[in-house]
Amino acid sequence: DAKTTQPNSMESNEEEPVHLPCNHSTISGTDYIHWYRQLPSQGPEYVIHGLTSNVNNRMASLAIAEDRKSSTLILHRATLRDAAVYYCILRDVGTNAGNMLTFGGGTRLMVKP
Amino acid sequence: SAVISQKPSRDICQRGTSLTIQCQVDSQVTMMFWYRQQPGQSLTLIATANQGSEATYESGFVIDKFPISRPNLTFSTLTVSNMSPEDSSIYLCSVVAVAGSGYTFGSGTRLTVV
Numbered sequence: 366d367a368k369t370t371q372p373n374s375m376e377s378n379e380e381e382p383v384h385l386p387c388n389h390s391t392i393s394g395t396d397y398i399h400w401y402r403q404l405p406s407q408g409p410e411y412v413i414h415g416l417t418s419n420v421n422n423r424m425a426s427l428a429i430a431e432d433r434k435s436s437t438l439i440l441h442r443a444t445l446r447d448a449a450v451y452y453c454i455l456r457d458v459g460t461n462a463g464n465m466l467t468f469g470g471g472t473r474l475m476v477k478p
Numbered sequence: 479s480a481v482i483s484q485k486p487s488r489d490i491c492q493r494g495t496s497l498t499i500q501c502q503v504d505s506q507v508t509m510m511f512w513y514r515q516q517p518g519q520s521l522t523l524i525a526t527a528n529q530g531s532e533a534t535y536e537s538g539f540v541i542d543k544f545p546i547s548r549p550n551l552t553f554s555t556l557t558v559s560n561m562s563p564e565d566s567s568i569y570l571c572s573v574v575a576v577a578g579s580g581y582t583f584g585s586g587t588r589l590t591v592v
Contacts, residue, residue, distance in 0.1 A: 399580075401581075408570050408584050409521065409572075409581075409583045410582075410583065411581060411582070414580065452520070465511055465526060466581055467523065468513075468520045468522070469520060471520060
């Protein structure tokens with residue numbers, strides 16, 4: 366399985382941008398980079414995913430390094446409701462194993478008012 | 479995206495008993511999964527629920543302990559059998575409607591075994 370490495374925790378101030386890093390040095394050509402977050406007492410929710418190009422949606426942006434060995438989830442303006450555990454997950458669409466998500470430890474984001 | 483209703487949301491059970499957790503989706507989905515999240519930990523995949531056939535279990539999980547049913551494309555159950563305090567966890571259902579799209583998770587069942 367391709368694995369990801371994330372910092373255990375990060376802090377941010379409210380209304381400031383947040384850059385959450387993820388390293389995936391053993392990524393393969395068929396691995397998509399997925400980000401999910403888990404708010405307290407809730408199940409994980411989908412944030413964004415990408416393959417090679419940077420991606421934007423209403424929740425966040427995903428910046429993918431040119432060699433694809435790292436990526437960064439960008440929250441443009443953190444709010445207190447963004448405090449959660451953020452998971453960076455590789456999903457290999459080229460194998461049956463890629464049908465399921467394998468969660469690592471994630472990054473616990475704390476947002477200060 | 480699909481909307482999941484997972485029941486019960488929480489329960490306290492006696493050791494040695496069994497609990498069945500239900501996962502109902504508001505639309506047909508291609509894949510359904512069951513995860514466990516032990517206290518303070520990340521999520522671990524228990525099994526893939528296959529419609530009309532036996533579930534596919536991950537290493538460390540067996541059918542006798544976690545029997546799973548999936549009679550149709552919108553419903554699945556997970557049973558936690560012969561429970562012990564070590565089974566105290568949050569159990570989550572997850573679905574994907576279309577291959578390549580994002581996964582949707584239920585809000586989870588918080589199980590405490592006493």
